[in-house]
Amino acid sequence: xxxxxxxxxxxxxxxxxxxxxxxxxxxxxxxxxxxxxxxxxxxxxxxxxxxxxxxxxxxxxxxxxxxxxxxxxxxxxxxxxxxxxxxxxxxxxxxxxxxxxxxxxxxxxxxxxxxxxxxxxxxxxxxxxxxxxxxxxxxxxxxxxxxxxxxxxxxxxxxxxxxxxxxxxxxxxxxxxxxxxxxxxxxxxxxxxxxxxxxxxxxxxxxxxxxxxxxxxxxxxxxxxxxxxxxxxxxxxxxxxxxxxxxxxxxxxxxxxxxxxxxxxxxxxxxxxxxxxxxxxxxxxxxxxxxxxxxxxxx
Numbered sequence: 348x349x350x351x352x353x354x355x356x357x358x359x360x361x362x363x364x365x366x367x368x369x370x371x372x373x374x375x376x377x378x379x380x381x382x383x384x385x386x387x388x389x390x391x392x393x394x395x396x397x398x399x400x401x402x403x404x405x406x407x408x409x410x411x412x413x414x415x416x417x418x419x420x421x422x423x424x425x426x427x428x429x430x431x432x433x434x435x436x437x438x439x440x441x442x443x444x445x446x447x448x449x450x451x452x453x454x455x456x457x458x459x460x461x462x463x464x465x466x467x468x469x470x471x472x473x474x475x476x477x478x479x480x481x482x483x484x485x486x487x488x489x490x491x492x493x494x495x496x497x498x499x500x501x502x503x504x505x506x507x508x509x510x511x512x513x514x515x516x517x518x519x520x521x522x523x524x525x526x527x528x529x530x531x532x533x534x535x536x537x538x539x540x541x542x543x544x545x546x547x548x549x550x551x552x553x554x555x556x557x558x559x560x561x562x563x564x565x566x567x568x569x570x571x572x573x574x575x576x577x578x579x580x581x582x583x584x585x586x587x588x589x590x591x592x593x594x595x596x597x598x599x600x601x602x603x604x605x606x607x608x609x610x611x612x613x614x615x616x617x618x619x620x621x622x623x624x625x626x627x628x629x630x631x632x633x634x635x636x637x638x639x640x641x642x643x644x645x646x
Contacts, residue, residue, distance in 0.1 A: 351512060353566060354392040356385040358414060359463060363526055363565040364630075365414060368516060369396060370509070373487025374404035377429075378507065378516045379563055382417035383465030389418070390425060403429040405484055407492065409518025410504040411437035413451055413464045415563060420444070420468030431470045432484055434496060435477035437503030441470040478505070492516075495555070499545035500534065506552065513558035514567065520548055521578050523564040523630065528623045531574050532610070532631065533582050534564070540639040542586040549579045584613065589640040603637035 351368055358365040358381060367389050368378040375398060381389060393403070403426035408416035411433065419431050419441055433441055440447045444467040452460050478484070480496035484507070492507040500519045507516040524531040533545070552560075552575060559569045568574055588609055592602040607628070614624045 351509070351514070351561070351567070352392075352396060354389055355565075356381040357388045358382065358385045366561070366563055366565050366567075367392075368561060369393060369398070370486060370490075371396070372490050374485065375402050376405040376407060376484070376486050376492070377403060377422075378407045378492075378561075379409060379415055379518070380406055380418040380422045381415065382413050382463070383421050383467065384418075384463060386418045386421055386425075386465075389422070400426055401428055402426070405429060405486070406431045407484065407507060407516075408433040408437070408441065409506070409516060409520075409563065410434070410501045411440040411447065412501060412519070413447075413467065415518060416441060417464050417467045420470045421466075423470055423474055424468065430474055430476050432476045432478055434494075434503045434505040435479050436498075437501075438475055438477035440503070442472050442475060444469055495548075495551065497548040497551070498539070499541050499548050501539045506548075508555065508557060513556075514561050515552060515555070515557040515559070516561045516563075517552070518563050520545075521552070521560055521562065521574065522581070524562050524566070524568060524574070525623065525626055525630075526566045528619070528626070529568070529570060529573065529577075530614070530619055530623055530627055531578050531581070532627060533578070533585055533636065535582075535585070535639040535643075536635050537639040537642045540643045542582050542640070542643060545582050546579050549575050549582070581610075581613075584609075585636070585640060589637075589644055593641065593644045599634065599637050599641045602641055603633040606637055606640075607631075607633045 354367040356365040370376040406429045478494045482494040484492040491510045495506040497506045497520045519534045522531045522533045561567050
């Protein structure tokens with residue numbers, strides 16, 4: 348089985364916050380550049396792996412949210428022979444990121460944008476490859492990444508199945524996990540969330556028979572059936588909680604409190620340790636998640 352190197356980008360100065368994956372194929376490939384604010388860490392790790400400026404062939408972005416694709420333009424400058432691959436729904440945002448940056452700046456503010464994400468350099472259109480369902484990224488010597496178009500979390504989200512390992516790079520399609528915890532929870536920020544569509548993509552991944560889930564947040568998990576079953580169960584649970592809250596006339600803030608309360612009880616009932624629950628809750632912005640779910644039910 349060919350190696351996949353997990354690079355901890357130390358996003359926002361925290362361990363296990365973002366996985367970037369280096370595949371040392373004939374055409375070396377990086378899946379997830381991450382934000383510009385984490386690029387120094389990623390580049391240093393690539394240097395340690397012996398990847399020179401002329402070596403990298405592919406920079407693959409699962410979707411254009413800043414924590415996944417924000418650094419693609421600047422990383423492409425560092426690796427001038429690399430082609431940046433993104434779903435066709437997201438290509439325009441990498442080539443002309445002004446609208447995406449402006450939207451994020453309204454949410455985070457200028458100072459927080461600089462600290463959390465850095466800037467977002469445009470990718471030269473000549474160095475972009477826009478792909479869709481069924482396309483293939485050729486890494487040489489018979490190895491490739493098969494593209495699955497998997498909207499639900501975002502309209503521009505795709506998963507990539509590695510022909511050598513059978514693992515799938517999922518971006519945020521399956522949710523967020525903690526290494527070795529076997530806990531996964533949804534990530535459902537606005538504006539594109541569609542819970543039913545998320546579940547349908549999870550079912551597609553289950554039917555695909557992949558051998559591992561290569562999370563962006565965080566790490567590789569080989570317990571595929573359990574993680575997908577849990578992801579489906581929790582998306583449906585959060586959707587039910589939201590539907591009930593909207594029916595009760597609650598707003599986003601009240602929904603966030605209800606989500607946090609019921610999810611904590613679910614974690615306890617499922618037997619997770621206090622330590623794992625605390626770590627999961629520390630990394631969950633329930634107001635952000637509630638905003639996405641509320642929008643899905645009211646727009």
